[in-house]
Structure formats: structure tokens, C-alpha cells
Amino acid sequence: MDCHIEIFHEGQWLEAAHASFSDVVRNGFRPNDCVFEYDLPYAFGDAPAPVSLVIPVDADRHVRKTWPTFLYDLVPQGNGRRFLLDHLKLPDAQASDLPLLCAGAFNPIGRLRIREAVHYYEQHVERHELAADGFTFDELLARSPDFYEMMMVHGMLAAGGTGVQGVAPKYLLTRGHDGKWHPDAALPDDQAQRHYIIKRPRGPSDADRKVLRNEARYMEVARRFGIRSFDIPVLHADMLFIPRFDRRARDGRVQRFHQESVASIAGLAGFGTQADQFELVNAIRSVVDVPLAETIEFIRRDVLNLAMRNTDNHARNTAVQTVDGVTRLTPLFDFAPMYLDPEGITRSARWYHPDSRKELKNWSDILVQLSLPDQERAQVVEALVRFGEQLTTLSGCMREVGVDNDIVDFVTPSIEAQRTQLLALR
Known part of the structure; x- marks a missing residue:
């Protein structure tokens, strides 16, 4: 089984590397189960950036006993993981990480993605009719029936639920120049004004809501004490709006860091x-x-x-x-x-x-x-x-x-x- 790793560079996605895995996986990954190498045209291109800060770009073929660990940053977790496990009819086990990677890592945090996951998402879009007009802020807060349907059923992929890790339910949404909110993967870069992670309470308890309610306040304290911070999140109802710092939208283009x-x-x-x-x-x-x-x-x-x-x-x-x-x-x-x-x-x-x-x-x-x-x-x-x-x-x-x-x-x-x-x- 192969996965092709793409990197966003100068406004376009380039194939940067690929990893090959054995077709038979038992109890995780066996010795020599992964072969990693950079794509040669990419490696010999113009100042290629590494896909991981600890894996320099070279032209060698690397036989590894374990995964390159940066791939774990791309494996869906939390609600996105559960959503995909159900779609793929897989158990929640280590051996499922590879198919999850190849289905869910089409729009992760950062500037990498997996080509196989992009294809999976495109097939998903063809099967389901996704809202194309976006949602107003009030519709977002009210979680209207259309919004809820898109987020929890058809739109988990488009909303990036598989692309951001952690237990708390999270969506990747983009505010467009039209003032509406769109599933991140569904909005072209030239229409994007700002990117957000929307976080909801980890569970239904008062304690879960209390943690979320105080997160923005904790972040403000850290900022006042000189900790490196970005724009402070804002809580609306039970949704915490967190501006993303892995992207910058400017002049009709999006930079991915x-x-x-x-x-x-x-x-x-x-x-x-x-x-x-x-x-x-x-x-x-x-x-x-x-x-x-x-x-x-x-x-x-x-x-x-x-x-x-x-x-x-x-x-x-x-x-x-x-x-x-x-x-x-x-x-x-x-x-x-x-x-x-x-x-x-x-x-x-x-x-x-x-x-x-x-x-x-x-x-x-x-x-x-x-x-x-x-x-x-x-x-x-x-x-x-x-x-x-x-x-x-x-x-x-x-x-x-x-x-x-x-x-x-x-x-x-x-x-x-x-x-x-x-x-x-x-």
C-alpha cells in the first residue's frame, strides 16, 4: 500500500515524497514495513523544503522499521477518526492508522496532505450533495438543520473534522469574502478571507462547558504574561472560534506554513x-x-x-x-x-x-x-x-x-x- 505526500509550495500542490507499506499488517507495523523516499523531480527541484524538519531532502531510498513520525500528525483523531472508522468499517486499532491516513489526511493542519485522501474526499463529494452557499454567522451559531446535517454527516470531511487532532469536536471553517462561513476544503483559496478552528465542548457535562468557557480567558492570561500567542479565541454560545496560525490569506492567495x-x-x-x-x-x-x-x-x-x-x-x-x-x-x-x-x-x-x-x-x-x-x-x-x-x-x-x-x-x-x-x- 502506498501513500503519496504532497506539499503546498508557491500556490500549488506538489508531489514531494511517498511511503510504501506492506499489504499485510499485524499488530501494528513490522520491521522493514515502510519504505520512504522523496520524489526525484522534487528532490532535484528548486530549493525543495523537507516534509519533516528531521527528514532532510535527499535522493535515497530509506527502509524504515517504523513510520516516519510526521505521518502521525496527519492521522485523524477524535470525532474525525470515529467518523472515518465508521465509513471504512474498521476497528479503532493501530492497524487502522494507515487506511485512516489515506482517507482523512486531505486537508490537515500545516502544508502537507496525502494524495490518496484527496481522491477519497473527491469521491465523497460526488456521492453527497454539499451546501455550496455557505452559512451566515447566525446559522452557524444556531446550528440549523442544514448546518448540522452537513457537519455531522456529509460535511465531516469538507469541514476538516478529520484534519485536526484532539478529542474535542472541532471543525475547520473558512470565512469567505462573501461574509459567509464555509467548510474549509470546499472554499477555493481565492475566496478565503480567514481560516478558523471551531471547537465545541469535549462532552455534555457542565465541567466540559466550563473548560471551553475558560479557554479563551486562559489564553489571554498567557498573552499578558508574554507567552507567544496569536489572536485570542472568542467564545460564542458553546462554540470557540480559534483563528488559525498555520495559514495566511492575503491578496487572493493562501499561504500554508x-x-x-x-x-x-x-x-x-x-x-x-x-x-x-x-x-x-x-x-x-x-x-x-x-x-x-x-x-x-x-x-x-x-x-x-x-x-x-x-x-x-x-x-x-x-x-x-x-x-x-x-x-x-x-x-x-x-x-x-x-x-x-x-x-x-x-x-x-x-x-x-x-x-x-x-x-x-x-x-x-x-x-x-x-x-x-x-x-x-x-x-x-x-x-x-x-x-x-x-x-x-x-x-x-x-x-x-x-x-x-x-x-x-x-x-x-x-x-x-x-x-x-x-x-x-x-
Whole structure:
């Protein structure tokens, strides 16, 4: 079974690489089950960009024991995964990842897609009559019968439900120049004004709604504390409108930026994998343009995760992107009071001592183990001490932006614990 990987470059889709898999897959993927190679015309073209920041463009044929990990960024998850599993009559198992990739990765986040998935989507459109006129904002909020039918039945593919990962129901919608909202894949680039992810509560409980209601407020707090941010999401009813930063619509054209999870860069296969934060930092530093700045950014984000109890810190909730030739961490995303989630989400990425494998929870111990030049380590310490001083105002800032009072009360002890640790670094 083959999948052909296409990349968006200079306004067009180009075949960049392909991966070949054995027709027989048992218990996942066997040794030598994947052969990966760049398309030769692409490899010898004009300054070709890699499909992954850790897979340089070359003309070699690579026989691999595992998938290239960037492909996992393209495999549908959440509602989109369930939708496709039902369509394909497949069990929810690791062996289904490949057919899901070849059916659902036609319009993912970033600038890659799978050609076989594009064909699957085109066949899907031929089978179903999709609304072509778009929806007004009021129709979107009201989730009119036509809108609901398109989103949940015919339009899951067009709305990109298969192209964005995570458990919470999400749609990829585009606001057109006509002022209406369209399924992302259904609107030509020259008609696009802005691209959004629309997120709904993970489940039906009050806690699920509370998490979603406070996500935009958490994002505003992070922005005020100097964390790299994009335009702050806006909540309308039970729908959170998140402006996308992997695309830029301008002058009738759409730019698609390379975006890749830290899990992919660190070589973590599959989903739900426990990650080592030290390995994630090293992976980030190996691909970004300014390693010191991104190390500080990554650690400051983790301080806020711990202080504000955002426990959903898996390695696909952090990504890097390349914009205007600069590679660095993306703006923050999926930052919310996830300790409230009814499923009991715990931190899946932790700081493990490189030798003992014991989890480290004190920043003084963590900083000693970071693989940094001494001068950089001193600069990291200085930045974190300053951040600790900022944390004095964190609870007040949360109240000021409207975070629910009971959430602020609950996280205040963890804020103080982080502040104390950082100030002790002096």
C-alpha cells in the first residue's frame, strides 16, 4: 500500500515524497514495513523544503522499521477518526492508522496532505450533495438543520473534522469574502478571507462547558504574561472560534506554513505516548533558529501549565512552525483548565532524570539536567527568576480577564508553589 505526500509550495500542490507499506499488517507495523523516499523531480527541484524538519531532502531510498513520525500528525483523531472508522468499517486499532491516513489526511493542519485522501474526499463529494452557499454567522451559531446535517454527516470531511487532532469536536471553517462561513476544503483559496478552528465542548457535562468557557480567558492570561500567542479565541454560545496560525490569506492567495508536532520531531510514534520533557527540549533545540529563546519559551509555558493546572500537555499539544523562513515554536494552543475534565486527564509529558528516570518536580533540579552551555543555563535561570516575579500578579490577572473565581481559588496554591520555586533559583 502506498501513500503519496504532497506539499503546498508557491500556490500549488506538489508531489514531494511517498511511503510504501506492506499489504499485510499485524499488530501494528513490522520491521522493514515502510519504505520512504522523496520524489526525484522534487528532490532535484528548486530549493525543495523537507516534509519533516528531521527528514532532510535527499535522493535515497530509506527502509524504515517504523513510520516516519510526521505521518502521525496527519492521522485523524477524535470525532474525525470515529467518523472515518465508521465509513471504512474498521476497528479503532493501530492497524487502522494507515487506511485512516489515506482517507482523512486531505486537508490537515500545516502544508502537507496525502494524495490518496484527496481522491477519497473527491469521491465523497460526488456521492453527497454539499451546501455550496455557505452559512451566515447566525446559522452557524444556531446550528440549523442544514448546518448540522452537513457537519455531522456529509460535511465531516469538507469541514476538516478529520484534519485536526484532539478529542474535542472541532471543525475547520473558512470565512469567505462573501461574509459567509464555509467548510474549509470546499472554499477555493481565492475566496478565503480567514481560516478558523471551531471547537465545541469535549462532552455534555457542565465541567466540559466550563473548560471551553475558560479557554479563551486562559489564553489571554498567557498573552499578558508574554507567552507567544496569536489572536485570542472568542467564545460564542458553546462554540470557540480559534483563528488559525498555520495559514495566511492575503491578496487572493493562501499561504500554508509548515507545522509539525514536537512528538514528530522527537521521533515519538503513535498516540498517547508518555513523553520525556528533556527529550522534547532537545528535539526543539535541534530544529529551531534560536535555541535559547525557544528553550525559555517552552519552560515558561510549562510553568504556566503547572501553575494554572493545564494537565493536557501531551507532545502533540506543542508544535513548531516555519513562517517567513524562521522556525520556532508555534503560538500557544490548547491551553485551558484541563484539571476539570471529567476523564481525569493527567500530565503525559514529565521531566525524568536522564539516568535514574525518576520524575523531577523542582525547577532547580530540572535546570541542572538540561543539556545547555553554561552561559545559556545562566540566561535561562535569569529569565525564569523574572517570570517568578511576574507570577505574583497571576491570580489577579486571572480574575481580571474573567476566569471563573472557583478556578482561580483552586489553582492559587499551585501558582504560589511555582512562584516560590522560581524565585529560589536566585
